[in-house]
Amino acid sequence: GEQHFIDDDTLDLPEYMRQMRSFSGVPTSAAPSPERYRDGFLTAEKAFGITLSGNLSGSYASAMVGKNLAEEQGADVHVFDSKSASAGEILVAIKTRALIALGKTKEEIVASVEAFIKRMKTFFVLEDLENLIKNGRMSKIKGRIISALNIRPLLGSDGDGNIALYSIARGEKQSIEKMARTVAESEVQTEGQTAVITHCNNESFAMRLKKLLEERYSFAEVLVVPTKGLSSMYANEKGVILAF
Structure with missing residues (x-):
């Protein structure tokens, strides 16, 4: 039968992810009333x-x-x-x-x-695009091509809250490098500012990205935070999101 999860402090995230992985249908979300x-x-x-x-x-x-x-x-x-x-x-x-x-x-x-x-700039790297495609957040054609080529897309907000494809990478090392480079390419002032990295069961990627940001830029703080329910559904396993 259907399983319902409320995205609050009581959410058992490992169980939620396990249920989602084993579900053959389309995971869906609903906004709070x-x-x-x-x-x-x-x-x-x-x-x-x-x-x-x-x-x-x-x-x-x-x-x-x-x-x-x-x-x-x-x-x-x-x-x-x-x-x-x-x-x-x-x-x-x-x-x-x-x-x-x-x-x-x-x-x-x-x-x-x-x-x-x-x-504000938002970029993210996803290993699994399936939930984005299933829920219509990304076109099936674009998603299938990316998946077939076995590449990791660097996606981000287009400035108006829609998802845009910015770049592609092969492998984790190149993904981290390209994500770190978005700060310089965005030409934003980093001195005294905060950057936030969220991740879905991918702390090693997040910490390596944090290290690069601290080495290259002047952020006052780079925070690393695990995703919760809704973000984990769309970021899926190993997804990483950066905002600055």
């Missing part, structure tokens, strides 16, 4: 929500309905569309928290974070 977002927003005097790219998921639309429901009960809420996923969402949360800690007004925070989202 507007009511769940509403209830979350009502736990704070002022709340900020950060969602997966609205072009990849219904999460942003659901969160906006939840925001309206919460505001009907007097809440003060703003929802950010990260136009990214996983590592990108974490990076937006870090930026938002830092501005809150500085005592910035809601208007200042919104303006600053929205500008940050526009210049």
Whole structure:
């Protein structure tokens, strides 16, 4: 029968991955309901929500309905569309928290974070594209060609929250090198900034990438974080995501 998993702190990730590997059908995801977002927003005097790219998921639309429901009960809420996923969402949360800690007004925070989202870069390397293809996040033709050639695609956000193919690599070493090189190619300022790497059961890749970033650039911090449920579903086994 069907198995349902809730992506929260109670999720047994190894069991979730085992079930997904053994499933012959199409794994699907569903955004939290507007009511769940509403209830979350009502736990704070002022709340900020950060969602997966609205072009990849219904999460942003659901969160906006939840925001309206919460505001009907007097809440003060703003929802950010990260136009990214996983590592990108974490990076937006870090930026938002830092501005809150500085005592910035809601208007200042919104303006600053929205500008940050526009210049934020997200790249990822996947070993298994099957779930992206099955769920329509990548065209079947593009995915099948990549899989048939036995190459690792370097994918990323096109700046508007859609997935674009940037480069291809053969083998892990070249994948790590090309991923690290995206920082220089993006011509972003790294001094004092944070980079986030998320991975699905691929800590060795993530740590080697972290080492290259620290050697080549001036990031104040490079965080490595394991993926949780939804990100693990699309990144699949060994997927690695970088945001800066």
